[in-house]
Amino acid sequence: MVRPVTDFESFKCGTMKNIDSATHTRGESIYLDDIPLLNGTLFGCAYPSAVAHGIIKALDVSGALQMEGVVKIFTCKDITGENQIGGIIPDEPLLADGHVHFCGMPIAFVVATTPEIARAAVKKISASIDPLPVITDPREAQRKGELIVPPRVFKMGDTDSAWAACEHVFEGSADTNGQEHLYIETQGAYAVPGENNAIKIYSSTQGPTAVQRAVCKVLGVPMHQVEVDVTRLGGGFGGKEDQANMWAALCGLAAFVLKKPVKYSLDRVEDMAMTGKRHPYSSDFKIGLDKNLQITAYEVTLYQNAGAAADLSPAVLERSLFHSTNSYFIPNTKATAYSCRTNLPPNTAFRGFGGPQGMFVIEAAIAMAAESLGVDACVIQKKNLIQTGDEFPYGQKAASEATACWQKAEQLYDIEKIKKETADFNAGSIVYKKGVALMPVCFGISFTKTPMNQARALVHVYTDGSISISTGAVEMGQGVNTKMLQVAVHVFSVDPSKIRLQTTNTGRIANTSPSAASATADLNGKAVLMACTAILSRLKAVAAEEFKQDADRIEIKNGEVFAAGKSTGCDWNKLVMTAFLKRVSLSEHAHYATPVIHFDLTKEKGHPFAYHVYGTAVLVAKVDCLRGIYEIESVKVVHDFGASMNIAVDKGQIEGGIVQGIGWMTMEELVYDAAGVLRSSALSTYKIPDIYSVPKEIAIHFLDTDKDNLAILHSKAVGEPPLMYGIGAYFALRDAIKKFNPSDVIPFSAPMTPEKVLTALYPVNNKETADAVSSKEKAVYG
Numbered sequence: 001m002v003r004p005v006t007d008f009e010s011f012k013c014g015t016m017k018n019i020d021s022a023t024h025t026r027g028e029s030i031y032l033d034d035i036p037l038l039n040g041t042l043f044g045c046a047y048p049s050a051v052a053h054g055i056i057k058a059l060d061v062s063g064a065l066q067m068e069g070v071v072k073i074f075t076c077k078d079i080t081g082e083n084q085i086g087g088i089i090p091d092e093p094l095l096a097d098g099h100v101h102f103c104g105m106p107i108a109f110v111v112a113t114t115p116e117i118a119r120a121a122v123k124k125i126s127a128s129i130d131p132l133p134v135i136t137d138p139r140e141a142q143r144k145g146e147l148i149v150p151p152r153v154f155k156m157g158d159t160d161s162a163w164a165a166c167e168h169v170f171e172g173s174a175d176t177n178g179q180e181h182l183y184i185e186t187q188g189a190y191a192v193p194g195e196n197n198a199i200k201i202y203s204s205t206q207g208p209t210a211v212q213r214a215v216c217k218v219l220g221v222p223m224h225q226v227e228v229d230v231t232r233l234g235g236g237f238g239g240k241e242d243q244a245n246m247w248a249a250l251c252g253l254a255a256f257v258l259k260k261p262v263k264y265s266l267d268r269v270e271d272m273a274m275t276g277k278r279h280p281y282s283s284d285f286k287i288g289l290d291k292n293l294q295i296t297a298y299e300v301t302l303y304q305n306a307g308a309a310a311d312l313s314p315a316v317l318e319r320s321l322f323h324s325t326n327s328y329f330i331p332n333t334k335a336t337a338y339s340c341r342t343n344l345p346p347n348t349a350f351r352g353f354g355g356p357q358g359m360f361v362i363e364a365a366i367a368m369a370a371e372s373l374g375v376d377a378c379v380i381q382k383k384n385l386i387q388t389g390d391e392f393p394y395g396q397k398a399a400s401e402a403t404a405c406w407q408k409a410e411q412l413y414d415i416e417k418i419k420k421e422t423a424d425f426n427a428g429s430i431v432y433k434k435g436v437a438l439m440p441v442c443f444g445i446s447f448t449k450t451p452m453n454q455a456r457a458l459v460h461v462y463t464d465g466s467i468s469i470s471t472g473a474v475e476m477g478q479g480v481n482t483k484m485l486q487v488a489v490h491v492f493s494v495d496p497s498k499i500r501l502q503t504t505n506t507g508r509i510a511n512t513s514p515s516a517a518s519a520t521a522d523l524n525g526k527a528v529l530m531a532c533t534a535i536l537s538r539l540k541a542v543a544a545e546e547f548k549q550d551a552d553r554i555e556i557k558n559g560e561v562f563a564a565g566k567s568t569g570c571d572w573n574k575l576v577m578t579a580f581l582k583r584v585s586l587s588e589h590a591h592y593a594t595p596v597i598h599f600d601l602t603k604e605k606g607h608p609f610a611y612h613v614y615g616t617a618v619l620v621a622k623v624d625c626l627r628g629i630y631e632i633e634s635v636k637v638v639h640d641f642g643a644s645m646n647i648a649v650d651k652g653q654i655e656g657g658i659v660q661g662i663g664w665m666t667m668e669e670l671v672y673d674a675a676g677v678l679r680s681s682a683l684s685t686y687k688i689p690d691i692y693s694v695p696k697e698i699a700i701h702f703l704d705t706d707k708d709n710l711a712i713l714h715s716k717a718v719g720e721p722p723l724m725y726g727i728g729a730y731f732a733l734r735d736a737i738k739k740f741n742p743s744d745v746i747p748f749s750a751p752m753t754p755e756k757v758l759t760a761l762y763p764v765n766n767k768e769t770a771d772a773v774s775s776k777e778k779a780v781y782g
């Protein structure tokens with residue numbers, strides 16, 4: 001047997017290359033826009049509302065219809081099934097029916113012979129809309145009773161009686177803005193009609209089943225009539241968990257009605273203007289500490305800016321509650337959360353799924369306490385880390401690595417030295433100031449909606465010994481297919497080149513949960529493990545018969561068959577063929593459902609997570625106190641990987657997550673005006689981190705916590721948790737500003753853009769500070 005020994009060997013030390021690396025670097029990977037088009041394919045483009053809230057009085061499509069090449073213009077009247085794509089709550093029409101609820105809401109869908117004609121035709125459509133009052137602020141929505149779902153409250157202990165016993169109590173507010181996903185591949189779908197009114201949808205989606213369900217509802221057909229196929233995404237980050245449904249449903253509808261293939265691939269500006277983003281949150285907090293700086297009570301009220309429809313907001317809201325105390329044990333906690341309906345595009349999943357918004361507030365509360373008491377925030381943080389056996393406010397007991405991560409970071413990165421160097425630097429510098437922050441993270445792994453924690457895998461072994469794997473996992477750059485392949489290699493012990501990961505397809509794997517919640521590798525990997533193990537045990541039974549041995553004494557190692565520890569001279573291929581000739585099944589469809597987890601919504605208590613992921617980051621920021629510009633110099637992390645099954649893939653997730661988190665906390669500023677129009681709708685007005693904003697140093701230490709956990713091969717989920725290290729960037733910047741201007745009152749408001757830094761450095765309404773600043777300026781300029 002010929003096998004590339006290097007690759008196979010490297011699997012064992014967890015450094016197998018991402019299986020997509022070759023096609024990625026050659027430009028051969030297939031994304032939606034790379035699918036060869038069938039003859040006669042038509043192209044769609046949505047006509048969006050220019051008004052955030054109003055009643056459509058008239059819609060004029062006549063000019064567009066007259067254009068050569070325009071085939072049909074769909075409105076809500078052309079929908080063959082239900083005009084509804086809402087996932088959790090049916091509150092989201094596909095095409096506006098009389099009302100528009102957000103700027104960018106599709107009113108009509110033009111289908112034409114070329115994408116250029118479709119876009120030109122959209123410009124010729126006009127709608128007359130009677131405007132209604134626009135709400136963009138979640139607190140205003142809450143006051144007016146505009147809630148997506150009833151409020152949720154998580155409670156532990158008794159905060160009301162705890163305040164009296166507190167030595168220090170602080171109250172404040174904290175706001176975080178939204179975040180544009182900016183997946184490199186925009187949203188899109190390609191719908192191809194088949195016989196008997198079947199439709200095949202190629203979609204750039206994290207949730208093939210969600211797309212299937214939405215298309216079927218809009219078309220009014222059963223789910224077996226619609227097949228959804230996904231090769232890979234050029235990024236998702238949560239933005240394609242539910243929001244891919246719209247484009248698939250529009251293309252599906254047009255293909256169904258016109259009996260022609262229809263494709264719509266959004267351009268960047270369309271995508272930014274029409275899709276929802278990370279939820280902005282407004283929050284109020286109250287924190288109480290005893291004289292030893294133990295946090296004894298914490299109350300928080302979260303106002304989530306949901307946008308105009310539910311989308312995934314209720315689920316995102318829930319995760320904000322789950323993570324409202326981050327890595328800390330606080331015996332008396334009360335967290336209240338409102339999902340507030342505004343006239344923004346429906347906000348949606350984004351890496352962290354509400355967790356980061358909840359965590360920012362507790363970190364702000366601790367920062368306020370620290371600043372007021374004149375102690376280092378990390379003293380309070382460290383004292384209050386959750387320990388094994390401590391209870392989260394939702395009833396689950398922690399198996400905590402929080403202190404292990406923190407202590408390892410202290411030693412490994414010599415935090416005392418970092419602090420001293422920073423202090424020395426600040427003592428010797430007027431214009432530049434440095435700040436330090438520690439950011440512990442604790443993130444629960446599992447979909448918080450228990451029934452979603454299930455997955456399936458379909459494994460075929462062909463008679464030539466090659467292996468095909470289908471799962472519900474969607475490859476979106478996170479390397480999940482590589483991990484699936486590693487699981488199969490782990491079970492079969494054959495060369496990785498024998499194994500192919502197939503597209504994610506609803507015909508092969510049904511009723512999938514979206515690739516989300518950091519749980520994709522765990523859920524689908526466990527199903528792959530089960531399917532491969534079942535096939536292996538049948539093959540071992542065949543070998544046992546052949547070599548007259550007990551099946552448990554048969555072993556397949558590196559593609560060769562051993563009986564009682566001795567080589568049999570039979571290899572994998574031969575064994576597979578023997579099994580086939582004996583009419584033994586070489587295929588398996590396995591089903592995995594996460595054990596243990598449960599949650600009681602009536603009590604808001606349970607054990608919702610298979611496990612938690614922990615970590616600690618140390619961040620250093622350097623602010624230019626004349627210009628307000630800054631850099632995040634270093635991020636040093638100790639992260640709880642369990643036993644990483646792929647160091648390169650997992651490192652990539654940490655680095656990407658950190659940079660994305662820093663972007664959210666520092667430079668990415670979504671601006672909607674009072675009329676609900678997105679003003680930061682292009683890359684010229686919305687700044688995301690580029691290579692120059694990546695910290696000069698990102699250090700990642702793999703804390704090996706290979707304990708009994710429910711992670712796939714004990715390799716813990718890694719998708720979302722690292723984003724939250726980025727929160728430390730905000731607090732490191734704040735620390736640096738305070739070094740320049742110690743008496744400054746800085747609102748807890750992220751992102752900390754250079755403009756906000758400058759305002760904080762030079763608060764114009766503060767005479768005392770202004771004088772101090774001008775004397776500093778004199779010192780600098782002479």
Ligand code: MOS
Pocket residue numbers: 206237238239241349350351352353515516517518
């Ligand atoms: Mo992810 S934010 O759970 O799609």
